[in-house]
Amino acid sequence: MTFFKVNNLKVYYPIRGGIFRRVVNHVKAVDNINFELKRGETYALVGESGCGKTTTGRTVVGLTKATSGEVIFNNLDLTKCNRKQIRETRREIQMVFQDPYSSLNPKKTVYDIVAEPLRNFENLSKSEEREQVEYFMWKVGMSRDSLFKYPHQFSGGQRQRVGIARALTLKPKIIIADEPVSALDASVQAQVLNFMQDIQEEFGLTYLFISHDLGIVRHMCNRIGIMYKGKFVEEGTREDIYENPQHIYTRRLIASIPELDTDQHQNSELLRKNIEEEYQKENDKYFNEDGSVMDLKPVSDTHFAALR
Amino acid sequence: MSNDDILLQVEDLTTSFRIDDQYYPANDHINLDVYENEIVAIVGESGCGKSAFGHSIMGMHSQEQTKISGKIHFKGADLLSYSNTQLNKVRGKEISMIFQDPLTALNPLMIVGKQIEEGMKYHTKLSKNKRKQKAIEILSEVKIPQPERVYSQYPHELSGGMRQRIVIAIAIACEPSLIIADEPTTALDVTIQARIIDLLKELKRRMKTSIILITHDLGVVSEMADRIAVMYTGEFVEIGETKNFLKNPLHPYSKSLLHSLPSKNNQGEKLHVIKGVVPSLNHLQRQGCRFKPRMSGTDDSIHEETPTLREVEKGHWVRCTCYKHFQIDNHNQVVEGEKDDVFQGQ
Ligand SMILES: Nc1ncnc2c1ncn2[C@@H]1O[C@H](COP(=O)(O)OP(=O)(O)OP(=O)(O)O)[C@@H](O)[C@H]1O
Ligand SMILES: Nc1ncnc2c1ncn2[C@@H]1O[C@H](COP(=O)(O)OP(=O)(O)O)[C@@H](O)[C@H]1O
Ligand code: SF4
Ligand SMILES: [Mg+2]
Ligand SMILES: [Mg+2]
Numbered sequence: 001m002t003f004f005k006v007n008n009l010k011v012y013y014p015i016r017g018g019i020f021r022r023v024v025n026h027v028k029a030v031d032n033i034n035f036e037l038k039r040g041e042t043y044a045l046v047g048e049s050g051c052g053k054t055t056t057g058r059t060v061v062g063l064t065k066a067t068s069g070e071v072i073f074n075n076l077d078l079t080k081c082n083r084k085q086i087r088e089t090r091r092e093i094q095m096v097f098q099d100p101y102s103s104l105n106p107k108k109t110v111y112d113i114v115a116e117p118l119r120n121f122e123n124l125s126k127s128e129e130r131e132q133v134e135y136f137m138w139k140v141g142m143s144r145d146s147l148f149k150y151p152h153q154f155s156g157g158q159r160q161r162v163g164i165a166r167a168l169t170l171k172p173k174i175i176i177a178d179e180p181v182s183a184l185d186a187s188v189q190a191q192v193l194n195f196m197q198d199i200q201e202e203f204g205l206t207y208l209f210i211s212h213d214l215g216i217v218r219h220m221c222n223r224i225g226i227m228y229k230g231k232f233v234e235e236g237t238r239e240d241i242y243e244n245p246q247h248i249y250t251r252r253l254i255a256s257i258p259e260l261d262t263d264q265h266q267n268s269e270l271l272r273k274n275i276e277e278e279y280q281k282e283n284d285k286y287f288n289e290d291g292s293v294m295d296l297k298p299v300s301d302t303h304f305a306a307l308r
Numbered sequence: 309m310s311n312d313d314i315l316l317q318v319e320d321l322t323t324s325f326r327i328d329d330q331y332y333p334a335n336d337h338i339n340l341d342v343y344e345n346e347i348v349a350i351v352g353e354s355g356c357g358k359s360a361f362g363h364s365i366m367g368m369h370s371q372e373q374t375k376i377s378g379k380i381h382f383k384g385a386d387l388l389s390y391s392n393t394q395l396n397k398v399r400g401k402e403i404s405m406i407f408q409d410p411l412t413a414l415n416p417l418m419i420v421g422k423q424i425e426e427g428m429k430y431h432t433k434l435s436k437n438k439r440k441q442k443a444i445e446i447l448s449e450v451k452i453p454q455p456e457r458v459y460s461q462y463p464h465e466l467s468g469g470m471r472q473r474i475v476i477a478i479a480i481a482c483e484p485s486l487i488i489a490d491e492p493t494t495a496l497d498v499t500i501q502a503r504i505i506d507l508l509k510e511l512k513r514r515m516k517t518s519i520i521l522i523t524h525d526l527g528v529v530s531e532m533a534d535r536i537a538v539m540y541t542g543e544f545v546e547i548g549e550t551k552n553f554l555k556n557p558l559h560p561y562s563k564s565l566l567h568s569l570p571s572k573n574n575q576g577e578k579l580h581v582i583k584g585v586v587p588s589l590n591h592l593q594r595q596g597c598r599f600k601p602r603m604s605g606t607d608d609s610i611h612e613e614t615p616t617l618r619e620v621e622k623g624h625w626v627r628c629t630c631y632k633h634f635q636i637d638n639h640n641q642v643v644e645g646e647k648d649d650v651f652q653g654q
Contacts, residue, residue: 219570258527
């Protein structure tokens with residue numbers, strides 16, 4: 001049985017114009033993508049700003065409506081099932097948002113923020129609720145006296161932990177983590193990443209990990225999908241992508257990771273130059289005449305790339 | 309490097325901000341030399357005082373909210389003694405700044421070509437035509453395709469990477485000898501970041517400009533900087549050549565930072581975490597070692613009252629009395645070192 005699968009997903013945003021605000025065109029934010037999540041794995045969606053990562057995540061949790069395609073979970077298509085079914089399945093897929101500074105309601109206490117999903121989905125007594133909230137706040141390493149403070153009284157890393165505690169309260173199966181550490185400093189980043197690994201093991205979570213940081217993705221993820229302008233250009237295991245990248249766009253992304261080892265700098269500068277030249281010159285090997293991405297072809301059992 | 313090659317000499321610089329009628333130093337008795345044709349990186353976590361340092365050199369702090377003392381020698385004069393008129397002659401001509409967010413740094417209502425010409429208008433006697441010609445040259449210098457066309461475009465018509473190139477073009481328009489780049493690539497995608505890094509390095513090679521690179525990204529530092537200065541709560545805790553620093557970081561804070569980064573070498577390991585948080589300005593304990601609350605298992609008997617920045621090998625400075633005692637192993641865990649190895653000072 002498939003655990004979770006996205007089939008031919010499209011999400012188009014209308015562009016309106018003219019005096020009647022008619023739809024004149026569409027932004028194809030997500031344009032026909034397919035991927036599967038295996039239970040307990042961490043799957044990364046990687047790509048540059050605007051390539052459709054967040055839109056994919058939001059559609060999976062139901063915050064954005066799919067234009068077409070299927071999101072299959074528990075053998076149900078989440079894009080088509082009825083309200084009650086949606087309610088039941090939605091609680092199993094939770095999202096942690098990109099920006100810990102704006103994603104928490106500033107007027108609510110941390111307690112109310114974390115308790116909110118419980119109030120929406122479960123009929124708990126006050127004391128049961130309190131017990132649950134305290135438990136998850138303790139799990140994310142926040143002290144009891146932080147419960148009745150407001151988000152602005154916390155650091156970015158602490159806020160991101162509150163966001164994670166909130167996502168955990170309903171004991172979901174899948175967590176969509178949208179750039180969960182991009183806004184954080186290195187040492188706080190380390191803290192949140194370690195912690196995400198710990199709770200993954202403890203709660204048997206599956207992560208859809210959205211990021212543009214290939215260093216972090218290598219550290220965290222088993223499988224990776226590389227997105228470019230709403231489409232996948234490559235998909236594979238960590239080894240496939242980092243040791244044997246096929247698409248020029250993937251190679252370009254990997255070559256862009258700043259190299260800590262100073263002995264490698266001349267190499268990496270040269271490599272970047274060569275890739276850039278190939279990107280300009282051999283464009284037709286990787287893209288159709290109209291600049292669109294080709295269809296994915298298998299490279300191996302686990303590895304797919306959009307090549308001619 | 310000799311003393312003759314020093315371009316900027318910061319001496320005992322203290323910059324304090326007012327919080328509820330009291331002043332708290334965000335930079336505390338800072339000393340730093342910047343040589344000609346050199347990239348020095350200022351590294352540290354959010355709030356440690358990196359931008360405050362850059363703004364002090366540029367004379368950008370509000371006078372009501374800030375107190376500054378010390379000296380900033382630049383080409384034989386002390387910038388801190390300069391009047392605003394005198395500073396305006398230096399800013400944008402001799403020293404210029406690149407900001408983190410290209411959108412806020414650009415005027416949305418002015419075509420980019422004119423924005424590049426602003427500085428030339430103020431600082432040079434070039435004719436209108438010459439200025440335009442020069443602006444277009446600079447646009448191609450920062451690798452903007454079709455510079456003539458882009459000259460008449462507005463910022464919103466350009467991508468994030470192009471906008472940051474425009475900001476760089478404005479900064480180099482008058483061929484300054486010093487550029488202060490405050491997180492110049494933080495807001496950009498990695499592929500664009502890589503190209504901006506290569507561009508800044510090339511400009512430095514060609515124009516012999518010095519750059520103070522402010523960033524929290526050690527990967528960027530490694531790719532760009534000749535030297536690195538690590539800041540923690542408003543003080544430098546380690547200064548050294550980039551290569552040497554990355555191979556052999558000495559201060560516990562530097563070591564911890566490097567081990568908190570995911571890399572090829574620590575795959576499958578838990579990342580190193582520094583305990584506690586960076587204290588805010590008005591809660592900072594200024595007596596003793598400022599990093600001590602973030603360390604576990606330090607031995608009071610081997611600590612100096614207040615560690616000073618000392619040169620422990622040529623060109624490598626560290627503010628820690630017992631750095632040899634602190635090691636992090638391959639599993640990113642702290643291990644206890646040998647006590648006799650403890651550095652005893654001069
Ligand atoms: N509500 C919306 N209405 C119209 N267009 C939108 C909307 N949300 C996103 N878009 C557009 O859809 C595309 C994909 O956006 P998305 O937020 O998914 O990108 P992303 O990959 O998450 O980028 P980033 O790395 O910057 O977060 C972009 O072109 C964006 O401008
Ligand atoms: N105008 C200001 N008024 C009061 N405090 C300030 C002001 N600007 C910065 N600070 C404080 O000074 C410290 C250093 O800030 P900053 O130089 O911006 O840090 P960085 O650039 O390293 O992130 C921080 O604690 C910050 O909150
Ligand atoms: S002086 Fe002591 S407390 Fe301070 S950084 Fe060094 S080892 Fe840590
Ligand atoms: Mg996004
Ligand atoms: Mg700053």
